[in-house]
Amino acid sequence: MPKLQYDYIIIGAGAAGLMLADTMGKDAFFAEKSILLLDKDTKETNDRTWCFWEKGAGLFEDIIYKEWNHIFFAGKGFSKRYAIPPYTYKMVRGIDFYSAYLARIRTYPNITFKNESVTGIDEKQNEVHIHTSAHTYSAKEVLNSVFDYKMAIRQNTYPVxxxxxxxxxxxxxxxxxxxxxxxxxxxxxxxxxxxxxxxxxxxxxxxxxxxxxxxxxxxxxxxxxxxxxxxxxxxxxxxxxxxxxxxxxxxxxxTCYDFKEHHTDRIRFIGTAGGWAKPSTGYTFMSTSKKIPQLIAFLKTGKPLKELSFKNRFWFYDLLLLDVLHSDNEKGHLIFQKLFKKRDPQLIFKFLDEDTNIFEDIYYILGCPKIPFTKALIKRLF
Missing domain, CATH: 3.30.70 (Alpha-Beta Plaits)
Known part of the structure; x- marks a missing residue:
């Protein structure tokens, strides 16, 4: 008879699910906790590519497939090659990530990985029931990385x-x-x-x-x-x-929709399904790696999962860009061209990493076209 009850169930063995499982497996706090990782796929194909930039060596050096110290930008009548040190632009192939992380996860005695399709989720007062193609499992808390666009488009407050x-x-x-x-x-x-x-x-x-x-x-x-x-x-x-x-x-x-309506006391959406993709760029891999430690720290508090929030001032900056692109989608190339003309890529990367201070924020923002962003700001405020 397979084990059916767990402390935590992670649905989806993509970037968010695997990073979370690996981090929990290495943390002594979770050593006595049982964790089930579910995915319908065996993760044995190269189905995607992730890229990110960072300074120096990072968490993923062993699986970097290729890296570059220069980037190229081209617009209408403008193009330039940029040296980006101290940053490096790095690429990870899906198959290399899956292989490395699943190999590590299999060494953690408290984590089980199963290839099963989730067919239903029922939240009870004290636990969550996860129905799959083979079994019904229960857990005290569930971290779900399965994304459905319907989650984001059933609202009109934030453009998608x-x-x-x-x-x-x-x-x-x-x-x-x-x-x-x-x-x-x-x-x-x-x-x-x-x-x-x-x-x-x-x-x-x-x-x-x-x-x-x-x-x-x-x-x-x-x-x-x-x-x-x-x-x-x-x-x-x-x-x-x-x-x-x-x-x-x-x-x-x-989108800047924060998915909070979908979180409950015992179910938390993570990764793309939790709004972890950077709204203004779509970059998700490094954003996810930065949010995992915050999620881990929150899990240790025992508070209801819906209470965790990642919202900050950069959320509002992203919202204004999306408002501009939503109202006039062709303006994108003008925005990025002006930005790359007026600002160094190092500042652009730092801003997109949400590492800039308020003075750097202002300098960055002043490099963007002013009229469309001013209109978007006024519309949001009034």
Whole structure:
């Protein structure tokens, strides 16, 4: 008879679920607590790529697949290569992350990982029942990383955009890429009423991940993304002879909706499902790694899970950007182009990491177009 009762159940073995399970496994506070990690997938495929920037060595050095000390930005009539030290732009492949973290988690005697699909969740007065395709489990507290867009769009207070993309890892017959730099944003492509850019992570001069990315409300037909990648390779990179090695696609919510209506005393949504994706950029990996310690500290207090809040002043800054992009989605390339023209990438990274002081905030904000943000501020205040 399998064990059916646990102290904690973590639903989803993505970035948030695995980081949380690993952190709990290493913490003596949870050594006597039983923890179940559930995911319908075995996590044995390279289904995604995460990128982030940081100073020096960090928590993920053993699984960094590629890193760059330069980034490239291009707009309409403006482009520049930037040296970014002391920051490094780093890439982690999904398969490397899953393999490393699952291997560690399997060494913790109090954590069990099971491949089962969750079919239902029932919260009782003293516990939560998790129904799966095979069993019904119970736990005192549940951390759920399964995201459904309906969670965010059933409200009108906060706009909901999506960072949606399709990416190809291509291998070309001739050297095409500058392997020393990551193309952070290339807005030189047609915007077509949206915020659209190309994002390139070169592994070598003949191999790179190329993503066609949009910040907008609606997804495109699959062939629209793929045609854009083909056109970029042909028109911008003068390359028509290549092999598609891998494909990936995704959609990340960009919203300041904080999901608090979905949290309860015993159920807490985490990761993208908990609003952990940075609203203004969609970057989730490093944001998640910074929120995990705060969640761990809160779990130790024994307080109802719904009482934890991550909201700060950067939440409001993000909200204004999303208001601007929601009202006029094509303004995105103008905002980012002006910002990269007037401010160093180191300040941009520091601001997006929410590490700037108030004076640096003001200096950063003054580098953005003033009229659309002033209108958005007035609308929010009045």
């Amino acid at each position: 955009l999506q960072q949606h993309f399709i990416g190809w890892v291509v291998k070309t017959k001739k050297p095409v890429f500058d392997a020393s730099q990551a193309t952070y944003m290339d807005f030189s492509i047609a915007q077509k009423g949206n915020t659209r850019f190309m994002y390139i992570l070169p592994y070598s001069t003949d191999t790179a991940l190329i993503e066609y990315t949009l910040f907008s409300e609606k997804l495109l037909p699959k062939d629209a993304y793929e045609k854009a990648i083909k056109d970029y390779l042909h028109d911008k990179l003068d390359c028509s002879d290549y092999e598609i090695v891998e494909k990936e696609q995704g959609s990340i919510p960009m």
